[in-house]
Amino acid sequence: MEKIYYTIEEANLKIKYVEECVIKLMSLERAIRLLDSIEIQPRENNIEDEMMDVEFSLKYHRLNTEFYTLLGELLTKGILVRDLELGVVDFLSRHKDEEVYLCWEQGEKEIKYWHYAQDPFNSRRPISLLK
Structure with a gap:
């Protein structure tokens, strides 16, 4: 897979998406966790119970497929979901021949921070240091 690098301006244009x-x-993950927490105990060994179990499994796997398809779609675009609970996302970028991440957190209107590729999210620095 060829890497996609973003400028600050390009990353800002992708924020709404x-x-x-x-x-x-987040919604898919909540639904998956909910289904994962449900334990179905068949009452009887009959076709209705078996069908209910199959339908439940299909729903669970469809949600997982949708989740990982969307996650993969973002990754192929050079966008990495770092922390889904906080809504932290990194855009792959370059600065002085080095890979860096432009860091966005849900609720922010634009890219305000960045960090080196090997550094964790909590070490992010103001975007003004890149300019």
């Missing part, structure tokens, strides 16, 4: 994706991923 990324925010919609993050909201969708």
Whole structure:
């Protein structure tokens, strides 16, 4: 896969799309966790119970497929979801021949921070240091 690098301006243009994706991923994750917490105990060994179990499994796997398809779509665009719970997303970028991440957190209107590729999210620095 060829890497995609973003300028600050290009990443800012993607924020609306990324925010919609993050909201969708959060919703899918909640639904998956809910289904994962449900334990179905068949009452009887009959076709109705077996069908209910199959339908439940299909729903669970469809949600997982949708979740990972969307996550993969973002990754192929050079966008990495770092922390879904906080809504932290990194855009792959370059600065002085070095890979860096432009860091966005849900609720922010534009890219305000960045960090080196090897550094964690909490070490992010103001975007003004890149200019």
